[in-house]
Amino acid sequence: MSETTHDQGPDLRAGIALGDLRESEPLLGHVDGEPVLLVRQGRDIHAISARCTHYGGPLHEGLVADGGIRCPWHHACFDLASGAVRSGPAPEALRCWAVHSENGRVRVQGEHTPAAMQPRQTPRSVLIVGAGAAGDATAHELRACGYRGPITLLAGEADTPVDRPNLSKDYLAGKAPPEWLPLRSAEYWQERRIERVQARAGRLDLAARCVLCDGARSYTYDALLLATGAQPVRLPIAGAELPHVHTLRTRADAEAIRAAIAAGARRAVIAGASFIGLEAAAALRAQGLEVAVVAPETQPLARVFGQRLADAVRAVHARMGTRFHLGRKPAAIDPEAVQLDDGTRLDADLVVMGVGVRPDVALAQRAGLAVDNGIVVGADYRSGMPEIWAAGDVASVPDPVTGTRRRIEHWAWAQTQGRQVARSMLGLPVPPAVPFFWSQHGELTIGYVGHAAQWDALEEDGDPERGDYLCRYLQDGRVLAVASIGRDLDSLRAEVELLHAGAGAPAP
Known part of the structure; x- marks a missing residue:
């Protein structure tokens, strides 16, 4: 992964020859020290920020197609004409500049603000239950698409939304500072007039169109998004609730594991060879811990990736020093060790369970909404109640290829779904996307x-x-x-x- 700097490429304010700009090939330059891309598509020439708003990925190394540009790092897709996010994990749109073409020369002029979108329909109020990736993206997109009505975001955890993939990657490995985790600043919510409330939804009253929360507070809605996410699974074995046994889903979970390491934990057992489990194993090895992975399968991730790629993943972990106990399950946990189902005893002062998650459907289920491995919704994310949508890890959506239902637990995909819900609520066109x-x-x-x-x-x-x-x-x-x-x-x-x-x- 390379980085752009402001002195790369030509001064675009001074201009370049039109012939130097090839169809659909981003040209990296700069304007007043700011990295800027020029992109030509047919008769249109666009000038946009050169860095993705998610981790600053180099967009000049990305792909231009269908009027958009895709970041090579994590596949955020931006609209070339407006800079708006179409899909992926980018938290903000790209900046745009005005372009002037005359006498075979192209110059970038002052910064340009695209015309604001006009919603085709406007709910009187929007209530979002859940401040994870989908909930955050919906709230942001509603404002980005011109919605001016009240938005209330119910956050179950104090520090949401956060960059959740980092929790099991660089942050757990001690390579990322805490300030990288929050997706939004405290000022963000005020500036966009989004009421963010730390409260857990307890009951959904369909007739009254309101959600009742802990402390007897209630919030009404005209349009409701259920983005309640999923809850990590704990194995039903003795010792699963001991204080040195952790799941890894929230920032608080990651902080607790980091605190255990700081307090002297040196021998870790990972229960489960899931993505979370293996990423946690790599992060803990980077912190110098002894790590053992226990899983019932004979080869981690082979069902998802196929044998060859799964072999490569396991080989990487083996080179890092991770020990595998495959074809085995934890049978019990005590304060000093994990006992396996074959009697093997693994010393452990830290245990992380990475054995999957369950969609948090309790609120929907109690209200009588259809549930089938998630909240059942259509292709537009609407439930059986037309004023209620569901998105993210909790949504069971028709698969456009197979026609069966699918529920995908990907953070970036939850963000994309959130944007699509916002546009659906406002009656706007929804850009297609792929997980x-x-x-x-x-x-x-x-x-x-x-x-x-x-x-x-x-x-x-x-x-x-x-x-x-x-x-x-x-x-x-x-x-x-x-x-x-x-x-x-x-x-x-x-x-x-x-x-x-x-x-x-x-x-x-």
Whole structure:
């Protein structure tokens, strides 16, 4: 991953020759010290910020397609004309500049503010239950799309929303400072007139259109989003509730694990070889702990990635010094060790459970909404009650390819769903999108676009052990998903191909 600096490329205020600007090839330059991209599509020339608003990814290394530009790092997609976020984890739109073309020369002038969108329908009020990725994105997008009505965001945790993927990656590894975690500043909510309340929803009254919270507070709505997320699972075994046994879902969870390390924990057992479990294992090894991973499968992630890529992931962890106990399950935990189902005893002063999550459907279920491995919604994220939407880890949505239902637990995808809900609420066009996530294991980062709950064939190219790999997952001859290592542009192209093939999720 490279970084742009302000002195790269030409001074775009001084201008460049029109012939130097090739169709759909971003040209990196600068304006008054600010990195800026010029992008030509047909007769249109756009000038936008050169860095993604999520971690500053280099957009000049990304992909231009369908009137948008995609970041090579984490697949945030921005509209070229307006800078607006179409999909992915970017928290803010790109800045735009005015462009003047005359006599074969192109110059970038002052900063340009695109015309504000005009909602086609305006709910009297919007209530959002849950301040995770989906809830935050919905609130932000409502304001970005011109909604001026009241927005109330009910946050179950004091510090949400946060950059959750970082909790099991760089933050847990001690490589990221705490100030990287919050997605928004305290001033953000005030500036956008979003009432953010720390309260847990207890009951949903459909007839009165209100949500009752702890402390007898109630909040009415005209449009309601249920973004209640998911809760981590604890194994039903003796000792699972001991104080040195942790899950890893919230900032408080990550802080508790870091506190245990600071207090002297040196031997960790990870229960479960999930993405969270393995990422936590890598992070704890980076902190110098002895780490053992216990899981019932014979090869972690093989069901998701296939044997070859799964072998590479395991090899990376083995080189980092992680010990695996596969085909085994924890049977009991005591203050000093984890006992396995074969009688093996693993010393442990820190235990992390990474055995999955369950969608938090209690609020919806008590209200009588349809629930089937999540809150049942249509392609536009509406439930059986037209004024109620659901998005994120809790939403069970029709799969556009198979027609079955899917519930995807990806943080960046929850953000995309949140934006789509906001546009659906306002009657605006919804840009199609494809699910994406990334997983980090030491120096190995895997990108994954699409969704393949099952597949019957793989098409592999390159070598994952060498950091150059692309794998397509097919069902009945159709590509459903693509995993990659070190193939950023190929991964972006695969995303566009999946969109064109109808694997996206546009709301009607």
